[in-house]
Amino acid sequence: MTSTSNPKTLTGDRIEELQQIAGDHMFMHAAQINDWRGSLKIYVKGDGVWVETADGQRYLDAMAGLWFKAAGYGRTEIADAVYAQMTAIDSPPAGGSTIPQIELAGKVANLYPDHGARSFFVSGGSEAVETAVKMAKKYQIINGRGGAFKVISRRYSYHGGTAMSVSLGGSTTADPMGPLMPGAIHVTNWNSYRLPYEGDPVDVAIKCANEFETVIQHQGSETVAAMIAEPISAAYGVQVPPEEYWQRLREIADKYDVILIADEVITGFGRTGEYFAPMNWGVQPDITTVAKAITSGYAPLGAAIATKKIADAFIGGADETFKHLITFGGHPIASAAALANLAIFEREDLVGNSRRLGPYLFDQLQSLYSHDIVGDVRGGLGLLAAVELVADRPSKTPFPADAGLAKKMPKMLFEKNIVTLRAADVITICPPLSINKSEIDFIVNAIDGALTELEHDLGI
Numbered sequence: 001m002t003s004t005s006n007p008k009t010l011t012g013d014r015i016e017e018l019q020q021i022a023g024d025h026m027f028m029h030a031a032q033i034n035d036w037r038g039s040l041k042i043y044v045k046g047d048g049v050w051v052e053t054a055d056g057q058r059y060l061d062a063m064a065g066l067w068f069k070a071a072g073y074g075r076t077e078i079a080d081a082v083y084a085q086m087t088a089i090d091s092p093p094a095g096g097s098t099i100p101q102i103e104l105a106g107k108v109a110n111l112y113p114d115h116g117a118r119s120f121f122v123s124g125g126s127e128a129v130e131t132a133v134k135m136a137k138k139y140q141i142i143n144g145r146g147g148a149f150k151v152i153s154r155r156y157s158y159h160g161g162t163a164m165s166v167s168l169g170g171s172t173t174a175d176p177m178g179p180l181m182p183g184a185i186h187v188t189n190w191n192s193y194r195l196p197y198e199g200d201p202v203d204v205a206i207k208c209a210n211e212f213e214t215v216i217q218h219q220g221s222e223t224v225a226a227m228i229a230e231p232i233s234a235a236y237g238v239q240v241p242p243e244e245y246w247q248r249l250r251e252i253a254d255k256y257d258v259i260l261i262a263d264e265v266i267t268g269f270g271r272t273g274e275y276f277a278p279m280n281w282g283v284q285p286d287i288t289t290v291a292k293a294i295t296s297g298y299a300p301l302g303a304a305i306a307t308k309k310i311a312d313a314f315i316g317g318a319d320e321t322f323k324h325l326i327t328f329g330g331h332p333i334a335s336a337a338a339l340a341n342l343a344i345f346e347r348e349d350l351v352g353n354s355r356r357l358g359p360y361l362f363d364q365l366q367s368l369y370s371h372d373i374v375g376d377v378r379g380g381l382g383l384l385a386a387v388e389l390v391a392d393r394p395s396k397t398p399f400p401a402d403a404g405l406a407k408k409m410p411k412m413l414f415e416k417n418i419v420t421l422r423a424a425d426v427i428t429i430c431p432p433l434s435i436n437k438s439e440i441d442f443i444v445n446a447i448d449g450a451l452t453e454l455e456h457d458l459g460i
């Protein structure tokens, strides 16, 4: 077996060998082994929005990795920053810190609407959610509300893969794991295409938000620590709420002293055209969870960002200490990557690009309504969009599972040289924020072509 190789010059034999090892010894996350064994895509190069596989195929990554490659591929200055930190001091002795960790905390506070904010750095999104929820519960204890342990979240949302975050996710597709976290309570999620209630969308959104209040009243406000939601639920197919929704969540949280957590693991750092999504609606959450785009995926890092009001409660004595520890949370080389990444954000105005080109992407996607199987095009707020496919547009009837969209659609899109991960009934589009108009046109044309083929395949 070859132990090292130049990733850019793989031979057919070497590719076969790698496929064999992966097929025999690897789990892919949330994937059936039989579905990828022998045909795993092995990527060897990336540049901007483009990636290349070991067999020399080029694809436009319309999903920015898994919603994270905000600055695009091939940023050597991030690699340089990581190298410099790793060769200076890769990680500090216990109880100490390093320059990039400190600078990153300052940078995040600078970008966050509450400049007094304090960050607890972790290694990814699930840990950020765990941290935020533990912080909220401890905050309630410090403030004399020790019985407040319940957390309200929304059905069909996604907050991570660890036990507590799965409990909050309310997904119907996660593996069953027995009883959820005690105190995890779910309410109706917002869905702009299939409104959960009849009526004017803004009224329905407020009604959905009011379900948090109903639960708080029913459970007793003294038992509820926090409520958590994604500003735009990507897991639920990119659901952009009207601004009144988050404004109402803020009012409810204030009324009952419940901590409002915005899970911005996908939306944080520019995806919606603002650094943080609730800024679009003039809302300041109490704690914000971030990961993914903070490093553009060049290294694993996440954070629970607490407003000054929340963070200051943890300044005091032993009783006020936040006794939470993740060994590699905010690792210095990941922090160095984050700083170099955020420097690119500022230099190239990637958040402005997201704000300017989001509407362009959304407008171009409207042309797909020429396909009868397109039921809904969602997005418009930054570079995040979705196209939902239906068997019948007037009745919004979904395709039956045996139509096989879950497998056909990603394959057809690959054949048009774009990568989308979640393409089935809902094709999500979340490109690097560095994308330009002609690359957006490439994505839209590819989807257009793939839909024509799908219709042909389905005999429509």
Ligand SMILES: Cc1ncc(COP(=O)(O)O)c(C=O)c1O
Binding pocket: 124, 125, 126, 127, 129, 158, 159, 160, 161, 230, 234, 263, 264, 265, 266, 291, 292
């Ligand atoms: C909203 C949200 N929260 C949390 C997570 C978990 O993040 P991670 O996979 O980095 O643990 C995700 C992952 O996609 C997410 O979308």
